[in-house]
Amino acid sequence: MGRLPGYGRVSTGDQDLALQVDALRAAGVTEENLFTDVVSGARADRPGLSALLAAASPGDTIVTWRLDRLGRSVLNLADLAEQLRARGIGIRSLSDGVDTSTVGGRLLYGLLSVLAEFERETIKDRVRAGMAAARRSGVHCGRRPTLKAEHVADARVRLAAGQTARSVARFLRVSEATLYRALARHPAPVASPPAA
Numbered sequence: 001m002g003r004l005p006g007y008g009r010v011s012t013g014d015q016d017l018a019l020q021v022d023a024l025r026a027a028g029v030t031e032e033n034l035f036t037d038v039v040s041g042a043r044a045d046r047p048g049l050s051a052l053l054a055a056a057s058p059g060d061t062i063v064t065w066r067l068d069r070l071g072r073s074v075l076n077l078a079d080l081a082e083q084l085r086a087r088g089i090g091i092r093s094l095s096d097g098v099d100t101s102t103v104g105g106r107l108l109y110g111l112l113s114v115l116a117e118f119e120r121e122t123i124k125d126r127v128r129a130g131m132a133a134a135r136r137s138g139v140h141c142g143r144r145p146t147l148k149a150e151h152v153a154d155a156r157v158r159l160a161a162g163q164t165a166r167s168v169a170r171f172l173r174v175s176e177a178t179l180y181r182a183l184a185r186h187p188a189p190v191a192s193p194p195a196a
Contacts, residue, residue: 002061002089003060004027004060004061004092005035005060006024006025006027006062006063007024007048007052007062007070008034008035008069009039009046010037010038011039017036020036020069021034024064027063029063035049036048056089059088061100061101062091062092064093078117081100092105146178147179147182155168155172158171
């Protein structure tokens with residue numbers, strides 16, 4: 001059996017880690033295998049968690065007070081649990097009763113993974129729907145166009161005056177391909193016939 005590295009986290013300095021640390025010690029976590037952070041769970045940079053993940057080895061079981069101490073979201077937690085599983089490292093959550101070395105714990109982990117996948121797909125759907133609505137409203141989505149309409153108009157004048165596409169592109173500080181795409185995106189205005 002591997003070691004029992006433990007992890008505790010509180011969001012602010014006003015909160016006390018003592019309850020978590022005491023519970024981790026009671027579960028068999030030794031002082032040298034105890035890692036803590038005093039940072040918001042929403043932050044990606046958590047030095048204690050990073051050190052724990054670097055120190056954990058196959059056969060170890062990471063012990064934590066609650067699952068939400070490890071992950072910033074269900075999605076983040078499921079991704080972390082999958083990385084640990086692939087490395088042969090288990091997770092035991094004292095308050096939640098989750099232990100991935102048991103059948104019930106693996107079942108709960110499976111449910112977490114399904115929920116995380118659902119969350120990923122829901123986020124993708126929301127982003128796609130939002131972008132489609134923005135496009136319908138005339139809002140450009142994605143990378144900003146390199147050349148604005150006035151640059152394209154200037155390019156047309158220069159090309160009509162006999163300059164090469166290469167020299168016009170160089171003048172505008174873009175590639176020829178970008179120039180041609182901009183010309184296609186902004187068609188030349190059609191001259192109206194003279195009034196009779």
